[in-house]
Amino acid sequence: MLALRSKLCKLTLSFEFANKNLFQFSTQPKLNEIQTKSEDLDTMIDKRNDEILNSMKSQGLPEFLTPHQTWVYTMESNTKMNKIMVLDPIVFNFNPRIDILNDVVRWEKECLRPGNESQKSRAEKRGSGRKPWPQKGTGRARQGSVRAPHFMGGGKAHAIKPSDHSYNLPKRLQCHGVSTLFTLRHLQGDMIVVDRLLPEPDPENKADIPVRSEYLFNLLERYNCNSIYFVDDYADPKFDFLMDKSQRRSQEEGKFFSYQVSSHSQRAFDLIRCDKLVITVAALRLFERRIATKLR
Template sequence: MKLLVQDIKSYISVSDNIFNQSFNLSLIHQVITAYLSGARSGNQSQKNKSEVSGSGKKPWRQKGTGRARVGSIRSPLWRSGGVTFAAKPRSYDQKVNKKMYRGALRSIFSTLIRQNRLIIFNNFTILQPKTKILLNELKKISLKEVYIIIEKINKNLFLASRNLYKVSVKDIKSIDPVSLINFKKILITVEAIKKIEEILK
């Protein structure tokens, strides 16, 4: 299939096997769920009954006091006692093999093309690391919210985009399925799309 390169008004050929796939909802959902789960820190830690500080002595005798029977001041029922089901550091990672991940990306990119959300440029860069310059360049092509994908990170472009909440600049090694879906428009260079085509074969 052929895709239009906006800045030079020319077409490039890309593989149908990569950029003309059907939308696989279940696969994309599984990959995105795994990606978001992997981003969770999982470092919460609480103390159970055996870990909180305090004596192991029985506070008062079992019978005859008129009060409820208690075996330890570290009981979860008491203030400053242990937590019943204490949270411990854990990993939320879910395994997604390469074939599934690549399949999901192929499906996402194909859908972006069908929805006219993928904008291809032969080259997209700025000469100075200034946010104002980047905004002016985006204004020329009527873009406010955009995910910019380039083959290698351009320092000026990266620094200029840091203060913009709705603009993100990534190289092909850093792209993620969540951002591809969430952003309204994806701007990608010809070099980047060719490299992605090689990776997703």
């Protein structure tokens, strides 16, 4: 927990220096239904940017209060950039709260606890229940059973039983913690928005050459990090197979990969643990839509 708090403090300090020109917005852009398969990437980004800027103009905000923007990269090269994407000011404009981040991480860990600890009480211990010696005449203290807790091999007093350690945390606090981490990653330059996780196949080659596990480790060298948190808008079976195939090598080399779908809840602990966040444009739109509706 001390290591976690120290890492959160480092994130907060870097956020304070980068947050001098940030402003809070109370606008909520109206999003249409997301159809990532039918829309083109450029059309999707332009449509999203226009929605955010139009919503800000409708609120009468000054022009110099521009929201955050980020480049959209391609997986073929780290220097090739397609578009500039405008980020939702409701999601990417949070002041860091160490207490909320600590509550969210602790809640995630408690929900993941198996809670299968079990001990035997004196009633569950194997053996007879007769008295070890007569009540009187031996000069020793009276005893009723050798399965009493103070006997060797006896039962456990107040034995621990399997229990559920999970508890409910308000969804607004969950979204606040995750949005803060996304904002910190963006301001530190650790959030990389891409068009897709896997590189596009070469149109000249008719055969679809499979992507090997070396592809993930090349990304670590490209981004100069030891761990990456991938987020996509749908579960890609090819990328799932690629993640499973690279698990053994990543454990041997001390690397870490995490893959999550944007429609599911994002794990704050993995966001803190990983050095880089790689998210697709469609996944970022889904994330902004899901978080912004709960933070209105």
